[in-house]
Amino acid sequence: AxxxxxxxxxxxxxxxxxxxxSCTYDTSESNYYLFWYKQPPSRQMxxxxxxxxxxxxxxxxxxxxxxxxxAAKSFSLKISDSQLGDTAMYFCAFMKHRSxxxxxxxxxxxxxxxxxx
Amino acid sequence: xxxxxxxxxxxxxxxxxxxxxxxxxxSQVTMMFWYRQQPGQSLTLIxxxxxxxxxxxxxxxxxxxxxxxxxxxxxxxxxxxNLSPEDSSIYLxxxxxxxxxxxxxxxxx
Numbered sequence: 688a689x690x691x692x693x694x695x696x697x698x699x700x701x702x703x704x705x706x707x708x709s710c711t712y713d714t715s716e717s718n719y720y721l722f723w724y725k726q727p728p729s730r731q732m733x734x735x736x737x738x739x740x741x742x743x744x745x746x747x748x749x750x751x752x753x754x755x756x757x758a759a760k761s762f763s764l765k766i767s768d769s770q771l772g773d774t775a776m777y778f779c780a781f782m783k784h785r786s787x788x789x790x791x792x793x794x795x796x797x798x799x800x801x802x803x804x
Numbered sequence: 805x806x807x808x809x810x811x812x813x814x815x816x817x818x819x820x821x822x823x824x825x826x827x828x829x830x831s832q833v834t835m836m837f838w839y840r841q842q843p844g845q846s847l848t849l850i851x852x853x854x855x856x857x858x859x860x861x862x863x864x865x866x867x868x869x870x871x872x873x874x875x876x877x878x879x880x881x882x883x884x885x886n887l888s889p890e891d892s893s894i895y896l897x898x899x900x901x902x903x904x905x906x907x908x909x910x911x912x913x
Contacts, residue, residue, distance in 0.1 A: 722902055730894050732847075732904035778846060782901050790901035791837055794846045 689714045689781045693795035700769045701803050707754075708764045708798050710779030716740075718784040721755065722792070723764045727775040735777070738762065740784075769802045776800075806831045808897055808905035816911045817887050824883045825908045827897030832877035837898040838870075841907075847896065853880045887912045 690713045700706035712721070723735040738746045738755050745753050750767045766773055779795040811826045827836060838850040850870055851859045859872040873881045884891050892912045897905040 720901065724904075730841075730907045730909065732896060732898075732907075734902050737902060790835060791849050791852060792847075792898075792901065794848075796846050 689716070689783075689793045691779055691781050691793050691795040693779050693798050695798045696796070697799045697801070699801040699803055700766075702769055702771060704769055705765060705767045706769055706800065708766075708777055708779075708800065710762045710764070710795055712760050712762065712779075712781050714760070714781065716783055720782045720784065721753075721762045722780040722782070723751070723753065723762075724778045724780060725773075725775045726778060726797075732778075736764065766800075771802050771804060774800060774802045806833060806899050806903050808899060808903060810897055810905040810908050812908060813906065814909040814911075816913060819887050819889065819912055821887055822883055822885045823887065823910055824881050825895050825897075825910075827880045827882070827905055829878045829899055833899040834877070835899070836874065836880045838872065838880075838882045839896045839898060839904075841894040841896065843892065850882070850895075884910065889913070 692711045719740045721738045725733045725735050736746050736748045736751050745755050752765045754763045776797045776799050778797045780792045782792040807830045809828045817823050836853045839847040840850050841847045849862050850865045851861045853859045853872050853874040855874045855877050869885055871883045889912045894907045894909050896907045
């Protein structure tokens with residue numbers, strides 16, 4: 688079974704600064720996806736960024752980027768130029784590759800990020 | 805990516821009653837997933853709903869408590885039966901592995 692660990696229950700950052708959220712996972716699979724989701728108080732789960740394990744290049748989406756270390760099973764999220772709207776709960780998630788699984792995900796416990804003005 | 809709508813967005817129910825949550829997708833999908841998010845916690849998969857077959861439930865979730873229907877490739881329902889305060893949660897529908905509906909917030913009094 689897969690496990691996902693987010694060791695930082697809460698974090699804060701000043702507006703315009705950079706913050707990194709940590710995530711580690713455990714799996715025996717070789718082909719899988721990793722995700723970071725944002726969940727604001729509205730409760731909508733918003734996909735922030737997605738990484739396919741077979742791709743060595745780290746994924747980026749505007750101000751969001753990941754540091755994917757496959758051997759270390761680490762998948763951290765870096766948010767640059769933090770904005771007040773980034774305040775939310777962030778979840779790291781693991782999913783086996785579609786070819787071997789239906790697409791169900793395992794989630795970490797989440798990190799509450801507060802961006803301070 | 806697919807777009808998902810859920811009904812109702814929120815409800816307050818009496819203990820002992822049931823609530824049925826609807827999940828509608830704007831495109832045909834093979835599998836739909838139902839998750840529960842208890843207050844202050846992460847998401848836990850309840851079951852996988854396949855069209856034309858019985859849903860597959862995760863450990864700790866049973867069909868009598870969480871019956872699921874999947875009548876076609878764009879629609880599914882999750883019923884939470886015999887409600888207790890412990891069922892107060894957000895229930896989310898998901899497809900394609902990473903697309904989520906807006907969630908249904910259930911409060912049981």
